[in-house]
Amino acid sequence: MAGMTTTMPGNAAPDRGTAHDQDTTDEPAFLRACRREPVPHTPVWFMRQAGRSLPEYREIRAGIPMLESCRRPDLVTEITLQPVRRHGVDAAILFSDIVVPVAAAGVDLDIVPGTGPVVAEPVRTHADVERIRRITADDVSYVADAVRLLVAELGTTPLIGFAGAPFTLASYLVEGGPSRTHAKTKALMYGDPDLWHALCGRLADITLEFLRVQIAAGVRAVQLFDSWAGALSAADYRTYVQPHSTRVLGGLADAGVPRIHFGVGTAELLPAMAEAGADVVGVDWRIPLDVATGRIGADKAVQGNLDPCVLFAPWPVVETEVRRILAEGRAAPGHVFNLGHGVLPETDPDVLTRVVDLVHQASAR
Secondary structure, X not given: OOOOOOXXXXXXXXXXXXXXXXXXXXXXXXXXXXXXXXXXXXXXXXXXXXXXXXXXXXXXXXXXXXXXXXOOHHHHHHHHHHHHHHHOOOOEEOOOOOOHHHHHOOOOEEEEOOOEEEEOOOOXXXXXXXXXXXXXXXXXXXXXXXXXXXXXXXXXXXXXXXXXXXXXXXXXXXXXXXXXXXXXXXXXXXXXXXXXXXXXXXXXXXXXXXXXXXXXXXXXXXXXXXXXXXXXXXXXXXXXXXXXXXXXXXXOOOOOOOEEEEEOOOHHXXXXXXXXXXXXXXXXXXOOHHHHHHHHOOOOEEEEEEOHHHHHXXXXXXXXXXXXXXXXXXXXXXXXXXXXXXXXXXXXXXXXXXXXXXXXXXXXX
16 A cells, blocks of 8 residues: 555644644653653553544455554554544554564464454463464564654654563463453463463563564554453462563663553552563553552553543543543653553544543643
């Protein structure tokens, strides 16, 4: 799809300038908030902001499988830019999927519409782990190509790279697909700890390389998604998960970009997640941000945490909730406004745009 994108000097949302356009510092508000520095306004972006809630996304993705979409730099570029143009958010997040690097590592899988990742041969043995090869930059060169295209298009708007954390990736590989109980995952974890740690160690290596490729190509922050870590107790998280997330986040300590760590249902895990090495800890909607900050510590910024379902309420309710979260976020040394999970497909994009405007106006310093 050559010629799909249009070069935009400066910020990629010229018709909807955001508050950081007037900032006199060199760093955009998003990066400053991640580093717990003063900001002209609370920055905002949304998980899954590039996706099914946008009609332009549904149009451009029509008939194209998800994995193919993630491997086409021109398509990735256009999809990533769509919410920046439409909403005027303070950061773009690379359009991809958490299973992209494990597919590049030789795992036979597909992303089935309406279901999610489905793995042909779930991991059961050490031999299965050995078949998952470590990746190199060449294995995911299309991701680096997309990042370079986006950096050129986005101007001053930062691009966030991302990857799935070892536990969440392992859960897909062991279960063979999405699971509500993670019963097979936990059975392997408890029943064969050596195999479990071998699998997560291999996935940590793959994830670390995947993020390094994105950073080398120009992303200015990264987010490690541990979507299913909330299925664990704090003790199990520390024993079976934290060492591998620490390997990934710690491996990026000298990369010079903020590291965000996020999981769903992780209120009781926040202290341990903070210890894993992130600069920013994402918080879902189940715990107030000021309470979360007390658990995370004053040396981390926070991200969150509007319930995605609030966006379906009447606007006065949305406005009240946004203002409440902004107020709670003031307790943190840095706050990036976001949802407590991803944008739901049925969300009205115009409501997201109004939320961005409200966050910028209500938090202007």
